[in-house]
Amino acid sequence: MKTSAKALPPWNGGKGKGGFKGTLLYMKQHWQLYVIFLLPALALTIIFRYIPMGGILIAFENYNPIQGLLDSPWVGFSHFERFLSSPDFMSYLANTLKLSIYGLLWGFPIPIILAFLLNRVERTGIKQKIQLVLYMPNFISVIVLCGIVRILLSVTGPLNMLLGTSTDFMTMPEAFRTIYIASGIWQGAGWGSIMYTAALSNASAELKEAAIIDGANIFQQIKAVEWPAIKDVVIIQFIMSAGNIMSVGFEKAYALQTDLNMRSSEIIATYVYKKGLLDGDYGFSTAVGLFNTVINVILLVAVNKIVARMNEGKGL
Numbered sequence: 001m002k003t004s005a006k007a008l009p010p011w012n013g014g015k016g017k018g019g020f021k022g023t024l025l026y027m028k029q030h031w032q033l034y035v036i037f038l039l040p041a042l043a044l045t046i047i048f049r050y051i052p053m054g055g056i057l058i059a060f061e062n063y064n065p066i067q068g069l070l071d072s073p074w075v076g077f078s079h080f081e082r083f084l085s086s087p088d089f090m091s092y093l094a095n096t097l098k099l100s101i102y103g104l105l106w107g108f109p110i111p112i113i114l115a116f117l118l119n120r121v122e123r124t125g126i127k128q129k130i131q132l133v134l135y136m137p138n139f140i141s142v143i144v145l146c147g148i149v150r151i152l153l154s155v156t157g158p159l160n161m162l163l164g165t166s167t168d169f170m171t172m173p174e175a176f177r178t179i180y181i182a183s184g185i186w187q188g189a190g191w192g193s194i195m196y197t198a199a200l201s202n203a204s205a206e207l208k209e210a211a212i213i214d215g216a217n218i219f220q221q222i223k224a225v226e227w228p229a230i231k232d233v234v235i236i237q238f239i240m241s242a243g244n245i246m247s248v249g250f251e252k253a254y255a256l257q258t259d260l261n262m263r264s265s266e267i268i269a270t271y272v273y274k275k276g277l278l279d280g281d282y283g284f285s286t287a288v289g290l291f292n293t294v295i296n297v298i299l300l301v302a303v304n305k306i307v308a309r310m311n312e313g314k315g316l
Helices: 020-028 031-060 077-084 087-105 108-120 124-139 142-152 158-163 175-190 194-200 205-213 218-243 250-255 268-278 282-310
Strands: none
Touching: 020 031, 020 108, 031 077, 031 282, 077 282, 087 108, 087 175, 108 124, 108 175, 108 194, 124 158, 124 175, 124 205, 142 158, 142 175, 142 250, 175 194, 175 250, 194 205, 194 218, 250 268, 268 282
């Protein structure tokens, strides 16, 4: 039986006769398939990623939910001026930076060290059990974690019983940062080591055996064989972490906050929450959040350029 349309040959991924031109021809002839697959993802991206960006206008308005985004009175940069001239501005900024920078300095190397240690464990069964123990804290919610911390550090908690004291650590401003950073390391270090452990699997076993035969100790093996395998991953993670210095987790800081440790625990994120949702000052809280985001972007670009210069032009 004759057909009016010539049957198309199956697509071979652009290989063989025609090459790239064949791929373009196939895409042109079957454009409906690509539209069907790409349209939902494109629509969701536009709806949930790009359209909400219009909310940035709230930072420049005296926003009123009844009047709406377009009818609220325009105030320009007055919210930014109000925040920058606030007597508490430097305190909030310093608390945010201290939590982030200290957390980066203490918390960033721990997953890398764990990955190196796990890579030394040769028995698969023992290694899997250790990984299970290390990964479990990541699946504890932030609120539950904060509840555990409050119980452990309460006046009648296990730590005070062990030390024979009756200190309320949660009311001490000088202890807040240590509590925040230490609990964060305990919760996320194991899970953060996954990507480094995976990268270490690409390290050459032949080079490692040759290093051992040459008499290299553990540190020399890490430097010569294992570190080059994870170097690029470490750099990317460091740039991303440094670029998020201003993005301190709101939930944890707010859950560990008390009236007596406010001097150290009040950060920009908790300030935005209180001003925006509790006080209803939407325009001002949006301006503070936008300021925070702009600082993050500047830090990300700056750190990326610094690392690229130090690493032979390799950055993000």
